[in-house]
Amino acid sequence: xxxxxxxxxxxxxxxxxxxxxxxxxxxxxxxxxxxxxxxxxxxxxxxxxxxxxxxxxxxxxxxxxxxxxxxxxxxxxxxxxxxxxxxxxxxxxxxxxxxxxxxxxxxxxxxxxxxxxxxxxxxxxxxxxxxxxxxxxxxxxxxxxxxxxxxxxxxxxxxxxxxxxxxxxxxxxxxxxxxxxxxxxxxxxxxxxxxxxxxxxxxxxxxxxxxxxxxxxxxxxxxxxxxxxxxxxxxxxxxxxxxxxxxxxxxxxxxxx
Numbered sequence: 001x002x003x004x005x006x007x008x009x010x011x012x013x014x015x016x017x018x019x020x021x022x023x024x025x026x027x028x029x030x031x032x033x034x035x036x037x038x039x040x041x042x043x044x045x046x047x048x049x050x051x052x053x054x055x056x057x058x059x060x061x062x063x064x065x066x067x068x069x070x071x072x073x074x075x076x077x078x079x080x081x082x083x084x085x086x087x088x089x090x091x092x093x094x095x096x097x098x099x100x101x102x103x104x105x106x107x108x109x110x111x112x113x114x115x116x117x118x119x120x121x122x123x124x125x126x127x128x129x130x131x132x133x134x135x136x137x138x139x140x141x142x143x144x145x146x147x148x149x150x151x152x153x154x155x156x157x158x159x160x161x162x163x164x165x166x167x168x169x170x171x172x173x174x175x176x177x178x179x180x181x182x183x184x185x186x187x188x189x190x191x192x193x194x195x196x197x198x199x200x201x202x203x204x205x206x207x208x209x210x211x212x213x214x215x216x217x218x219x220x221x222x223x224x225x226x227x228x229x230x231x232x233x234x235x236x237x238x239x240x241x242x243x244x245x246x247x248x249x250x251x252x253x254x255x256x257x
Contacts, residue, residue: 008032011097013042015198019227025049031063070126080133090137095127103161123167144186179245187244194251220253
C-alpha cells in the first residue's frame with residue numbers, strides 16, 4: 001500500500017471543498033471526498049482527482065467518495081472508517097461541510113430555533129463529531145492535522161445570518177481549545193474566508209451582487225475570493241508543522257478596512 005498521505009475533506013462535492021480536495025490531490029494526497037447530498041458530483045470529483053497528480057509520477061493520488069451527513073454521529077464515524085478501510089491511514093481532516101440560512105441580521109424572529117439547530121448541528125456538532133472520530137487515526141499518523149473552514153463572520157458583525165456567524169465563532173474557539181489539547185501529535189487550525197465565489201449564493205443573488213460590489217470597491221485586493229484561494233491557505237496550514245491553534249484570514253484584506 002502506498003505511503004502517500006491521506007486527507008478527508010467533508011462537504012467536498014463542489015465549491016471550496018472541491019477546490020481543497022483538488023489542491024491536496026495535486027500535492028500527492030490520497031483523498032476521501034464527502035457530501036451529505038450531491039452524490040453524483042462527489043463521485044465525479046473522486047474519479048477526476050487521480051488526474052491532478054499525474055505530474056507527480058511516483059506518488060499518484062487516489063480518491064474515494066463517501067456519502068454521509070457529518071451531523072449524524074454514525075455517519076461521521078463511517079466516513080472516517082472509510083478512509084481507514086480504503087487507505088489504511090488518515091493524516092489530514094478538513095472540516096468544510098457547512099450550512100446556512102440567509103436571514104437579515106436584524107430579523108430576530110426569522111432566526112428561529114429551527115435555524116439555530118440546523119446550522120449548529122452541521123457547522124459545530126458535525127465538525128466535533130468528525131474530529132473525535134478522526135483523532136485516534138490522526139495521532140497514529142505522527143503528523144496529524146485538522147483544518148476547520150470557518151468564516152470572517154466569526155469575528156465581525158456581518159454574515160449570512162446570526163446563527164451562522166455564531167456557529168463560526170464556536171468553530172474558532174473549538175479550534176483553539178483542541179489545539180491546546182491535541183498537541184504535539186495533532187495540530188488544529190482554521191481558515192476564515194471572506195466573500196468567496198461559490199454556489200453557496202445560489203438563490204441569494206441579490207445578497208451576492210451587493211456584497212461583491214462592496215468588496216471590489218473597498219478592499220485592498222479589489223476582488224472577491226475564489227475557492228482556490230481558500231485551498232491554498234488550507235494547504236499551507238496542512239503543511240505548517242510549527243503552527244497550531246491559528247485562524248488564518250483569507251478575505252483580500254477586508255478585515256483591515
